[in-house]
Amino acid sequence: xxxxxxxxxxxxxxxxxxxxxxxxxxxxxxxxxxxxxxxxxxxxxxxxxxxxxxxxxxxxxxxxxxxxxxxxxxxxxxxxxxxxxxxxxxxxxxxxxxxxxxxxxxxxxxxxxxxxxxxxxxxxxxxxxxxxxxxxxxxxxxxxxxxxxxxxxxxxxxxxxxxxxxxxxxxxxxxxxxxxxxxxxxxxxxxxxxxxxxxxxxxxxxxxxxxxxxxxxxxxxxxxxxxxxxxxxxxxxxxxxxxxxxxxxxxxxxxxxxxxxxxxxxxxxxxxxxxxxxxxxxxxxxxxxxxxxxxxxxxxxxxxxxxxxxxxxxxxxxxxxxxxxxxxxxxxxxxxxxxxxxxxxxxxxxxxxxxxxxxxxxxxxxxxxxxxxxxxxxxxxxxxxxxxxxxxxxxxxxxxxxxxxxxxxxxxxxxxxxxxxxxxxxxxx
Amino acid sequence: xxxxxxxxxxxxxxxxxxxxxxxxxxxxxxxxxxxxxxxxxxxxxxxxxxxxxxxxxxxxxxxxxxxxxxxxxxxxxxxxxxxxxxxxxxxxxxxxxxxxxxxxxxxxxxxxxxxxxxxxxxxxxxxxxxxxxxxxxxxxxxxxxxxxxxxxxxxxxxxxxxxxxxxxxxxxxxxxxxxxxxxxxxxxxxxxxxxxxxxxxxxxxxxxxxxxxxxxxxxxxxxxxxxxxxxxxxxxxxxxxxxxxxxxxxxxxxxxxxxxxxxxxxxxxxxxxxxxxxxxxxxxxxxxxxxxxxxxxxxxxxxxxxxxxxxxxxxxxxxxxxxxxxxxxxxxxxxxxxxxxxxxxxxxxxxxxxxxxxxxxxxxxxxxxxxxxxxxxxxxxxxxxxxxxxxxxxxxxxxxxxxxxxxxxxxxxxxxxxxxxxxxxx
Numbered sequence: 001x002x003x004x005x006x007x008x009x010x011x012x013x014x015x016x017x018x019x020x021x022x023x024x025x026x027x028x029x030x031x032x033x034x035x036x037x038x039x040x041x042x043x044x045x046x047x048x049x050x051x052x053x054x055x056x057x058x059x060x061x062x063x064x065x066x067x068x069x070x071x072x073x074x075x076x077x078x079x080x081x082x083x084x085x086x087x088x089x090x091x092x093x094x095x096x097x098x099x100x101x102x103x104x105x106x107x108x109x110x111x112x113x114x115x116x117x118x119x120x121x122x123x124x125x126x127x128x129x130x131x132x133x134x135x136x137x138x139x140x141x142x143x144x145x146x147x148x149x150x151x152x153x154x155x156x157x158x159x160x161x162x163x164x165x166x167x168x169x170x171x172x173x174x175x176x177x178x179x180x181x182x183x184x185x186x187x188x189x190x191x192x193x194x195x196x197x198x199x200x201x202x203x204x205x206x207x208x209x210x211x212x213x214x215x216x217x218x219x220x221x222x223x224x225x226x227x228x229x230x231x232x233x234x235x236x237x238x239x240x241x242x243x244x245x246x247x248x249x250x251x252x253x254x255x256x257x258x259x260x261x262x263x264x265x266x267x268x269x270x271x272x273x274x275x276x277x278x279x280x281x282x283x284x285x286x287x288x289x290x291x292x293x294x295x296x297x298x299x300x301x302x303x304x305x306x307x308x309x310x311x312x313x314x315x316x317x318x319x320x321x322x323x324x325x326x327x328x329x330x331x332x333x334x335x336x337x338x339x340x341x342x343x344x345x346x347x348x349x350x351x352x353x354x355x356x357x358x359x360x361x362x363x364x365x366x367x368x369x370x371x372x373x374x375x376x377x378x379x380x381x382x383x384x385x386x387x388x389x390x391x392x393x394x395x396x397x398x399x400x401x402x403x404x405x406x407x408x409x410x411x412x413x414x415x416x417x418x419x420x421x422x423x424x425x426x427x428x429x
Numbered sequence: 430x431x432x433x434x435x436x437x438x439x440x441x442x443x444x445x446x447x448x449x450x451x452x453x454x455x456x457x458x459x460x461x462x463x464x465x466x467x468x469x470x471x472x473x474x475x476x477x478x479x480x481x482x483x484x485x486x487x488x489x490x491x492x493x494x495x496x497x498x499x500x501x502x503x504x505x506x507x508x509x510x511x512x513x514x515x516x517x518x519x520x521x522x523x524x525x526x527x528x529x530x531x532x533x534x535x536x537x538x539x540x541x542x543x544x545x546x547x548x549x550x551x552x553x554x555x556x557x558x559x560x561x562x563x564x565x566x567x568x569x570x571x572x573x574x575x576x577x578x579x580x581x582x583x584x585x586x587x588x589x590x591x592x593x594x595x596x597x598x599x600x601x602x603x604x605x606x607x608x609x610x611x612x613x614x615x616x617x618x619x620x621x622x623x624x625x626x627x628x629x630x631x632x633x634x635x636x637x638x639x640x641x642x643x644x645x646x647x648x649x650x651x652x653x654x655x656x657x658x659x660x661x662x663x664x665x666x667x668x669x670x671x672x673x674x675x676x677x678x679x680x681x682x683x684x685x686x687x688x689x690x691x692x693x694x695x696x697x698x699x700x701x702x703x704x705x706x707x708x709x710x711x712x713x714x715x716x717x718x719x720x721x722x723x724x725x726x727x728x729x730x731x732x733x734x735x736x737x738x739x740x741x742x743x744x745x746x747x748x749x750x751x752x753x754x755x756x757x758x759x760x761x762x763x764x765x766x767x768x769x770x771x772x773x774x775x776x777x778x779x780x781x782x783x784x785x786x787x788x789x790x791x792x793x794x795x796x797x798x799x800x801x802x803x804x805x806x807x808x809x810x811x812x813x814x815x816x817x818x819x820x821x822x823x824x825x826x827x828x829x830x831x832x833x834x835x836x837x838x839x840x841x842x843x844x845x846x847x848x849x850x851x852x853x854x855x
Contacts, residue, residue: 009454009530031452033793080727086718087779089786091794108793109786137730144685145733145751148582253682254580256573293495301491302566307573328573359499366502366526369454374798428682 001214006393009372013393014210016218020226021198023386024217026210027378033108035206036375037115039122040383042201043194044099045172046319051233053192058235061190062181064174067096068139069187073103073122075131081121090114098168099317100387101194102380111208112216119202119220125191127184136179143173150254150425158262158324161245161421165237168320169244196229197221201386203379236319241266243421251428259332261339264419265314265321272389275316276398280364281410282314282323284402287360288352289342290325296342305335318388323414332424340420347415354404361399368395435806436642442655443632446806447642448799454530456538456638457799458523458545461807462630465663466517466599472571472606473622476614478508478519479567480559481623486551489560494548501540502526506548513811514697514742515599515663521548522800527639538640539648546652552623558616559623568611575608586687586848587749593677594691594844598666600743631660633810637799662813668693675844680851687848688760690748695839698741699814702839704825705832709840710739711784712776712833713767714748718783720767720776721748729763731756742811746840754850761845768842774834781833785826792822 001016014026045067049060074081074094085092090107103122107114146152156171163169173179204213243264270278290296290312300306310327325343329335371377378392385392436447464470488494498504504525511518525541528534553560578584588603595601632655636645696706714721714737725735735750752760770776795801796818809815 008532029452031450032797034797082717082722083783086716086783086787089790091787091790092717106790106794108790134730138726138733141685141731141751141753142733144753147684150580255576256580291495291499293492293499295492297495298490298492302562304566304569307570309573309577328577330573359496362501363499363503365531366455366504369502369526369530370505370524373453373455 001210008396009393011372011393014214016214018197018218018221020221020224021196021229022221023201024214025201025203025382026208026213027203027205028208028210029206029375032207032375034106034375035108035111035204035208036104036106036379037118037202037204038102038104038379038383039118039202040100040102040200041194042099042199042387043101043190044097045170046098046167046236047194047234048167048170049235050193052189053196053229058233059189061186062174063170063178064139064172065182065186065190066101067173068135068179068182069190070094070096070101070103071135071139072127072132072187073125076121076124076126081117084117084121085114088113088117092118096172098172098320100384102383104379106375111206115204115213115216116220119217122195123224125188125195127187129184132182132184132187136182139173139179140176143171143176143179146171146173150252150258153250153252154258154260154423154425155324157248157250157425158260158421158423159322161248161423162243162262162264162322162419163320164240164242164244166239166320167236193232197226198229199232201383203383205375205378239320242418245421247422247424249424249426252425254425254427256328257330257332257427258327258425259329259335259422260324260326260424261336261343261420261422262325263323263343263415264421265316265323266414266419268316268319268321270316271318273394273398275388276385276390276394277402277406278410279314279316280395280399281402281406282316282414284357284360284364284399285346285407285411286312286314286323286325287363288356288407289346291360291363293359300335300338305329305331305338332426336422336424343415343420346411348412352404352407357402357404357407361402364399365396438646440634440649440653442657443634443653444810445646445649446633446635447640447645448635448637448802449640449642450637451639452797453527453638453799455524455526456541456636456640457803458541459635459637459800459803460521460545460549461633461635461810462519462626463516463632463660463811464626464630465661466512466515466602468599468602468607470622471517471602472610473614473619474517474519474626475510475604475606476564476567476571476611476619477623477626478510478521479571480563480619481548481552482506482508482521483563483567484553484560485547486553487547489553497544501537501544502531504537504541504544506544510604512600512602512604512743515666516742516811517604518811521545524799529639538644542648542652549653554620558620561616564614564616564619568614571605572608572611575603575605575611578603578605582683582685582687582848583749583751586689586846587747589677589679589848590689590691590747590844590846593675593846598668628656629658629661631658631810633807635803635806637802665697670841671843674842677844677846679846679848681848683848683850685751686754686757686850688748688750688752688757689846690761690764690842691844691846692746692748693841693843694739694744694746694836695841696836697744697812698808699812699816702832702836703741704821705828705836706739707788707825708781708784708828709771709833709836710737710746711788712780713737713771716784716787718780718787720770721750721764724763724767725750725760729759731760731763741808757847757849768837768840772834772837774830776830778830781830785828788825789822792818
């Protein structure tokens with residue numbers, strides 16, 4: 001077990017890669033009641049085309065299967081794992097993203113037992129035709145719930161505008177039609193391919209003794225017989241630089257319009273330090289352009305084009321990435337035009353001062369400190385960073401090194417007409 | 430649990446609550462103002478904190494104020510509104526980094542305190558009124574915020590349930606005020622309201638972090654002083670019992686129906702059977718091991734979400750679920766059966782033990798965050814009680830099955846609200 005110190009943050013992180021390939025991280029947090037643990041596989045909604053474990057040919061699986069699998073893993077022959085966790089005073093949950101499926105619990109007592117339950121239930125699937133069918137009704141309601149949610153439709157509408165081929169454009173839960181093709185055998189195929197310990201990461205954060213917990217996990221894993229796993233072969237079609245659509249307008253049962261503009265990322269083959277720097281520079285750029293202290297924000301707010309729902313975000317993962325900016329608005333077309341002007345103005349003439357950059361960096365550093373108050377943030381983000389060969393605790397030192405030239409260079413490079421798109425939700429006539 | 434040791438001091442016009450803990454990398458200030466919920470004031474009270482957080486005398490534009498917050502290592506300043514019982518509560522939160530985790534050693538606690546004081550006591554005013562442009566901008570934002578409830582069907586149907594169920598009671602008012610009352614607010618009458626609120630509201634300041642009580646007290650003494658006051662206390666509202674269950678179906682263009690059911694619990698925070706009610710709610714619908722989740726979701730596959738929650742000061746319980754339009758009768762039937770089972774004591778020792786463990790865990794987890802801790806401690810201010818957290822947990826754990834059955838008998842179904850699609854009604 002190695003120990004990594006982060007002096008400025010006054011944190012210690014313990015790490016060990018077990019013999020079956022599982023990466024285990026433990027971050028002791030004194031003073032907290034709660035222990036939070038996530039057990040995550042590098043397998044999300046985009047992994048829909050791959051060579052199943054033990055087979056030779058590429059196979060395409062139904063949309064929404066990673067998420068479906070997440071639901072079904074909670075069910076065992078003798079009932080459901082939620083019951084087990086709640087008997088042990090824990091609260092358990094799970095989520096599926098584009099690139100990850102995470103199982104988690106938090107508890108303030110019986111932490112050893114809960115950790116054992118977490119690791120064991122994820123490593124012991126039980127799928128039957130009957131329970132798979134039953135789940136289709138529940139997930140069907142989850143899908144309909146999202147269908148009625150204008151913010152979700154706006155977000156996915158924009159991703160579908162941006163991407164032509166990449167499976168990021170597929171809704172994480174799939175559709176009622178696509179999940180109807182899911183069978184127990186398909187679930188086992190996905191499970192056997194992606195839930196090998198060497199594709200997973202366990203993160204524990206809370207008032208714990210790292211030695212004791214590492215021993216426990218080592219012991220638990222040593223009892224399970226995992227064969228060595230060849231590298232997972234995933235297939236992604238080539239994705240052009242251009243967007244699929246320039247604009248999409250959705251009519252929905254709403255009173256207020258919504259508008260979200262997006263920019264498709266470049267350099268989506270990045271990982272590690274390079275990705276970290278690119279992502280943070282992009283975040284700083286967006287802060288400078290659209291943060292609450294920016295001239296642009298003030299102008300849009302004063303003109304009545306945005307309100308408190310206005311936000312922006314940048315995501316970049318292996319193979320895809322996008323910046324998104326927008327919110328509720330009284331005039332979606334005018335907001336689109338203004339946001340676009342502001343972006344393209346920044347491409348050609350970034351007039352940011354050193355002072356503004358310093359302030360934006362300070363803001364980011366402070367918000368990082370606030371974020372690491374949260375065990376959930378640490379575990380989830382650390383995992384995401386690790387799957388991209390980055391280290392969460394490099395955020396502050398990397399931020400400190402960003403220069404005005406870095407920001408200018410990125411702005412001139414990434415902002416481009418062919419990668420720009422907009423999605424709007426407007427009231428149904 | 431000594432980390433929750435709350436030190437309360439009466440200051441000039443408000444109470445100061447200090448919680449010293451070294452578990453955070455930031456320090457948090459939460460300023461709370463409480464007044465009776467009234468149709469006359471609710472919209473002004475929603476607008477007021479928005480105006481306060483957007484600019485001040487020293488930072489007369491949003492850009493200036495927000496730049497200064499960025500300068501303070503991205504200190505956050507935000508507002509929140511809540512209804513607790515028949516009270517309307519404004520919260521203004523400022524969270525600022527603790528410099529001991531920064532390479533720059535400039536002390537930030539005092540700067541944070543000064544900014545809080547600036548925002549609360551030195552607003553952007555000319556003469557006897559707030560800055561006109563600020564008020565206009567924020568009125569527009571408030572209108573949009575009120576209107577946006579319609580677009581979030583889960584929230585919308587909850588608001589509609591309460592409007593129907595609590596018709597004629599203050600609690601039917603929306604937390605963000607009423608759209609039709611925004612227009613009449615002027616920079617003058619809002620400024621008058623500001624003066625009155627700071628003169629009459631019950632006010633509390635929570636400071637949580639790696640701070641010293643003495644230092645916080647002395648800063649508070651220097652920076653925040655108001656007139657002494659006797660806060661208005663409301664007598665419990667005498668609600669006329671409905672003769673029969675109120676059933677409302679509303680038609681809209683939605684794919685999923687939203688079922689919201691309201692009950693009167695006839696129990697509030699501070700009552701001797703409040704903990705029994707909490708356990709009731711936990712066994713009935715609060716968690717993923719509860720009867721509603723097991724029967725509506727896991728067994729009948731009718732819903733993705735189904736749960737119940739309590740409003741502790743008003744004495745309400747609300748069930749919410751998203752279901753297929755055609756499944757209304759079946760879902761309502763299953764929910765009714767679960768309540769019936771609770772009344773008959775048809776729940777196992779295991780369900781009880783499980784629920785106690787989960788509630789205990791929930792409380793301990795909540796107090797791990799500064800905001801959660803503030804909310805838990807603030808219950809005592811709202812109810813005018815002094816229940817320590819330790820006592821809360823022990824009393825909850827001592828509760829017996831008989832007490833839960835007794836509390837179940839007090840719970841009355843009041844209103845069933847269903848937001849349904851146009852297809853289902855035709």
